[in-house]
Amino acid sequence: MTADHPDRPLRLGTRRSPLAMAQAMETRTRLCKAHGWSEDAVEIVPVVASGDRIQDRPLAEIGGKALWTKELDAWLAEGEIDFAVHSAKDVETLRPEQIVIAAVLEREDVRDALIGATSIAALPPGARIGTSAPRRAAQLLHARPDCTVVPFRGNVATRLAKLAAGEADATFLAMAGLNRLGETGTGRPLDPEEWLPAPGQAAIAIESRAGDERTLTLLAAIDHARSRASLEAERALLAGLGGTCHSPVAAFSHFAGDTINLRAALFSPDGAERIEGVVRIEPGDRSAPLRLAEDLMARAHPAIAEHFAGSKQ
Numbered sequence: 001m002t003a004d005h006p007d008r009p010l011r012l013g014t015r016r017s018p019l020a021m022a023q024a025m026e027t028r029t030r031l032c033k034a035h036g037w038s039e040d041a042v043e044i045v046p047v048v049a050s051g052d053r054i055q056d057r058p059l060a061e062i063g064g065k066a067l068w069t070k071e072l073d074a075w076l077a078e079g080e081i082d083f084a085v086h087s088a089k090d091v092e093t094l095r096p097e098q099i100v101i102a103a104v105l106e107r108e109d110v111r112d113a114l115i116g117a118t119s120i121a122a123l124p125p126g127a128r129i130g131t132s133a134p135r136r137a138a139q140l141l142h143a144r145p146d147c148t149v150v151p152f153r154g155n156v157a158t159r160l161a162k163l164a165a166g167e168a169d170a171t172f173l174a175m176a177g178l179n180r181l182g183e184t185g186t187g188r189p190l191d192p193e194e195w196l197p198a199p200g201q202a203a204i205a206i207e208s209r210a211g212d213e214r215t216l217t218l219l220a221a222i223d224h225a226r227s228r229a230s231l232e233a234e235r236a237l238l239a240g241l242g243g244t245c246h247s248p249v250a251a252f253s254h255f256a257g258d259t260i261n262l263r264a265a266l267f268s269p270d271g272a273e274r275i276e277g278v279v280r281i282e283p284g285d286r287s288a289p290l291r292l293a294e295d296l297m298a299r300a301h302p303a304i305a306e307h308f309a310g311s312k313q
């Protein structure tokens, strides 16, 4: 499905972090390859996102939504860029009406990695773990209430440097990010059946303007159907819970034939309470993730439920 080389380069918007730039370059390569273009058919346009600018406070405290998407959303709306490349995990579930996910790249390794210890069980008693992700903190404290969580923000290299400087004994990073940055061999992958990743982890979501048929058609060539289906299921679950990427919620999609088994766990922030559920999703069934969300909310301890708005959102 090749297309004519564009008269003017397509403008690809991305954050500036090394991981975001690696994802942008991967997207450009895939798109150009799919259409038989040279790489100059796509121009990479980096922006500084508010989430990158504000480094000294926990994200959950900054409060405002769309920390990673606001600037790129505006550029997309104004026609400054033709499409935006995001870590799907960082894209909130409520999106502006005119913006659509045009393609989902084939998912990388969805697992979290533990860096600094060989397993959760092997962490020394009272270990200090660096993470600013409420899901990772709660999941850790659930398994190891003796550990202490130390706030750890910044891009992948910053966090590895903080660990090396002794600010924590261990930390978590997504395997997908490590792999995309060529940091292979750093850390131990955690079994996703035991340690569930974040909704959307390891997926790259490419957004463009609804109605921009030319761009939508070009991007459809690099859409990976299974990755899209699992991402949509996880996003539907998160939307049904009224959760955000700062909520203590974990999810893992596993394919059995064409059926998706979606497992999810909700935690109280201190890890004391945990609730888990699973649902089978047949192709095209859009309501199954919402049923799981309702089931989890109905059974959740108040210390969990108060962190989710439910479908009221």
Ligand SMILES: NCc1[nH]cc(CCC(=O)O)c1CC(=O)O
Pocket (backbone or CB within 6 Å): 087, 088, 089, 090, 172, 173, 174, 175, 176, 177, 200, 201, 202, 203, 204
């Ligand atoms: N919140 C930051 C973020 N957003 C996406 C990734 C990793 C790559 C991915 O999940 O696609 C990371 C870093 C991390 O969690 O280690």
